Amino acid sequence: MNLPNNIVFCQNISLDLRTFFAEHQCSKIAVLVDNNTKSLCYPLVQSAIPEHVLIEINSGEEQKNLNTCQQIWNELTVNAFDRKSLFVNIGGGVIGDMGGFCAATYKRGIDFINIPTTLLAQVDASIGGKLGIDFQNFKNHLGVFQNPLKVFLDSSFFSTLDAAELRSGYAEIIKHCLIQDEEKFNEIEQISYDKLDFSELTKHSVDLKNKVVLEDPTEKGLRKILNFGHTIGHAIESFYLDKPAKKLLHGEAVGIGMICESFLSTKKLELEELSLDRITDYLLKIYNCNPIPETDIEEIIQLTRQDKKNEGDKIKSSLLNHIGNCGFNIEIDHQDITASIEYFNHKSNHYTK
Ligand SMILES: NC(=O)c1ccc[n+]([C@@H]2O[C@H](COP(=O)([O-])OP(=O)(O)OC[C@H]3O[C@@H](n4cnc5c(N)ncnc54)[C@H](O)[C@@H]3O)[C@@H](O)[C@H]2O)c1
Numbered sequence: 001m002n003l004p005n006n007i008v009f010c011q012n013i014s015l016d017l018r019t020f021f022a023e024h025q026c027s028k029i030a031v032l033v034d035n036n037t038k039s040l041c042y043p044l045v046q047s048a049i050p051e052h053v054l055i056e057i058n059s060g061e062e063q064k065n066l067n068t069c070q071q072i073w074n075e076l077t078v079n080a081f082d083r084k085s086l087f088v089n090i091g092g093g094v095i096g097d098m099g100g101f102c103a104a105t106y107k108r109g110i111d112f113i114n115i116p117t118t119l120l121a122q123v124d125a126s127i128g129g130k131l132g133i134d135f136q137n138f139k140n141h142l143g144v145f146q147n148p149l150k151v152f153l154d155s156s157f158f159s160t161l162d163a164a165e166l167r168s169g170y171a172e173i174i175k176h177c178l179i180q181d182e183e184k185f186n187e188i189e190q191i192s193y194d195k196l197d198f199s200e201l202t203k204h205s206v207d208l209k210n211k212v213v214l215e216d217p218t219e220k221g222l223r224k225i226l227n228f229g230h231t232i233g234h235a236i237e238s239f240y241l242d243k244p245a246k247k248l249l250h251g252e253a254v255g256i257g258m259i260c261e262s263f264l265s266t267k268k269l270e271l272e273e274l275s276l277d278r279i280t281d282y283l284l285k286i287y288n289c290n291p292i293p294e295t296d297i298e299e300i301i302q303l304t305r306q307d308k309k310n311e312g313d314k315i316k317s318s319l320l321n322h323i324g325n326c327g328f329n330i331e332i333d334h335q336d337i338t339a340s341i342e343y344f345n346h347k348s349n350h351y352t353k
């Protein structure tokens with residue numbers, strides 16, 4: 001597998017794309033967009049991409065499935081794409097994960113490049129080579145590891161992004177600071193959310209994720225630290241997925257997950273109470289977190305058992321040794337999770353903005 005040393009931080013993405021296409025020979029080009037990125041992002045780069053077939057799908061996680069892949073593979077097939085063709089993903093994590101997966105499997109793999117357009121996709125999804133789709137009710141159940149030829153990062157895409165989506169993506173930046181960079185957490189903690197420089201933060205976050213992924217590309221060990229906040233966060237996200245009134249964005253759920261897992265870090269590892277207070281206060285300030293009703297907790301805990309990091313019956317999580325340092329493969333049980341959600345509930349009940 002290629003190593004992920006393929007990231008371009010763009011000042012002017014059109015210019016960088018033109019340079020790339022001038023140097024890169026390919027037989028045909030396909031561009032994948034969803035209905036939002038077609039109207040809001042594609043026009044910014046359209047003229048810099050040589051003649052291409054545009055494939056449009058509907059936006060949303062519900063589209064990240066085999067049916068949509070069939071539609072994409074079909075477009076490639078009817079347009080006689082060969083193994084020297086190139087696939088271009090323009091969109092958020094759904095487009096990147098699914099478009100990459102389709103490219104990596106078409107005729108045993110054609111090259112692809114990513115133009116991620118959400119904050120989440122820039123700081124997380126498009127880095128590290130994980131590609132895939134959902135299957136039945138399981139998220140990212142089918143997939144492969146394969147890196148794009150290039151990832152073009154440009155913060156100008158954020159200007160059209162929904163404010164809640166931007167805030168949701170920011171959770172991964174907070175996560176990267178908590179697991180790897182204490183100084184950066186101290187810094188962002190002092191800045192009001194409205195004053196954050198997402199372009200600079202994206203660079204910082206991508207560097208951190210990239211280093212971790214380079215050391216452990218296929219998640220045998222260290223890469224698991226990137227799952228901090230996600231054992232409980234994913235379970236909460238999944239539980240509320242089909243409850244429209246309470247549905248949470250990924251980052252909102254991971255925000256709660258990071259509070260719960262920081263609490264567990266004080267019980268299972270050495271995270272200090274003072275650090276737990278700081279993390280909790282910061283996340284409650286950024287995210288509008290409502291307490292989790294007691295009656296939902298049991299089912300949420302059952303959902304943590306689906307986590308891909310688990311081994312057999314054991315729930316394994318990544319927890320903080322201290323701010324800026326994260327451990328992994330730490331076993332937690334039913335009671336631990338209940339206690340952590342109760343801690344979160346207590347704090348969110350008493351938090352006044
Ligand atoms: N591969 C990985 O390592 C990895 C890591 C994290 C998340 N993911 C995956 O990423 C997906 C979530 O990504 P996401 O949050 O980007 O979701 P998304 O792709 O659904 O995008 C969110 C919404 O924003 C719209 N959008 C995208 N760019 C826009 C722009 N610039 N302006 C306006 N609207 C825009 C999209 O059309 C969509 O409606 C999930 O499927 C998750 O599993 C993958």
Ligand SMILES: [Zn+2]
Nearest residue numbers: 172230250254
């Ligand atoms: Zn995440």
